[in-house]
Amino acid sequence: MGFGDADGYDLVVVDAMHKANYASRICHSCRPNCEAKVTAVDGQYQIGIYAVRPIEYGEEIAFDYNSVTESKEEYEASVCLCGSQVCRGSYLNLTGEGAFQKVLKDWHGILDRHHLLLGACKLNFVSEEDYIDLGRAGLGSCLLGGLPGWLIAYSTRLVRFINFERTKLPEEILRHNLEEKGKHFADISIEVEKSDAEVQAEGVYNQRLQNLALTLDKVRYVMRCVFGDPKKAPPPLERLSPEAAVSFLWKAEGSLVDELIQCMAPHMDDSMLNDLKSKIRAHDPSGSDDIQKELRRSLIWLRDEVRNLPCTYKCRHDAAADLIHIYAHTKCFFRVKVGLIIILFFLLLLFWFGNSSNLKL
Ligand SMILES: C[S@@+](CC[C@H](N)C(=O)[O-])C[C@H]1O[C@@H](n2cnc3c(N)ncnc32)[C@H](O)[C@@H]1O
Incomplete structure (x- = not known):
């Protein structure tokens, strides 16, 4: 059993290597008579085993492990002996790499991750609705207490994505499993596959x-x-404020333009370079009423100016122009505060890329 821990989290993981009781001896069944639920009793977390239907005297109690693996070998080695008519064949669920990551890849790419984090950082506030959504996902005060607002706000956004993924995943997993199993078996029951896909999606959600x-x-x-x-x-x-964006792109030492000039210098004659430098100074967007708009205009001007310069084997002005084009059409610039990069890495990498660490029963 797991115990409440003020520094811990509300989702209890028990490693039976270290702490166990009779519950660690309960087997999986694909047609279980029990389910495992985490509850808090007198401030202590407990994993309770609850009956889901009447249990006959002498009948073995079992629950659905609801665990997923991405490894085909592990899946195949986990032959299920529950003997029920709806046995899925393995006490683990196989979520092939494709199906497992599909919704994540399609809907929550690098831009969306940054968008969510940036939104949460800007807000730095947690609403009542946020706490309700977090609570529904089992993330409560033990886990969240004492964390800064931006991080809780970010977690809420992730939980909302996870809820969204939960609605999309069954059909993706079903499609993937039908494709995979179709290669080996002729007789496939769609109903069984559908219910398997539901269970697997639930496993991914958890x-x-x-x-x-x-x-x-x-x-x-x-x-x-x-x-x-x-x-x-x-x-x-x-x-970044518009002024800070101008400094970062146009004016400061080490800015985009500064580095561009430095890279171009060895490949251009002095008069051409000086001419370009003075034109760049004349296009400084700082004094404008609408700095953001003017910055974009200046970048587009620079893009065209650079694109028209003659390329050589070692000097691809056209490639530089393409990069400037991307900067010109970037809607939002932000800065990563250096001291926190490590935490950010933890946050982004451990959560999303560490997702193969299953709870093994
Ligand atoms: C938490 S232990 C369950 C108790 C274990 N059977 C025992 O006797 O101590 C989990 C392990 O039991 C086995 N197991 C549980 N359910 C099973 C099932 N339906 N079919 C085959 N093996 C199962 C697997 O080896 C699994 O890793």
């Missing part, structure tokens, strides 16, 4: 939440080491 909980716990630890009080950890991302 796994994602576990990963989020574990990640938050680790992030809290890092924050405590760096800031003493995790609440004092400032938001790791900061949106």
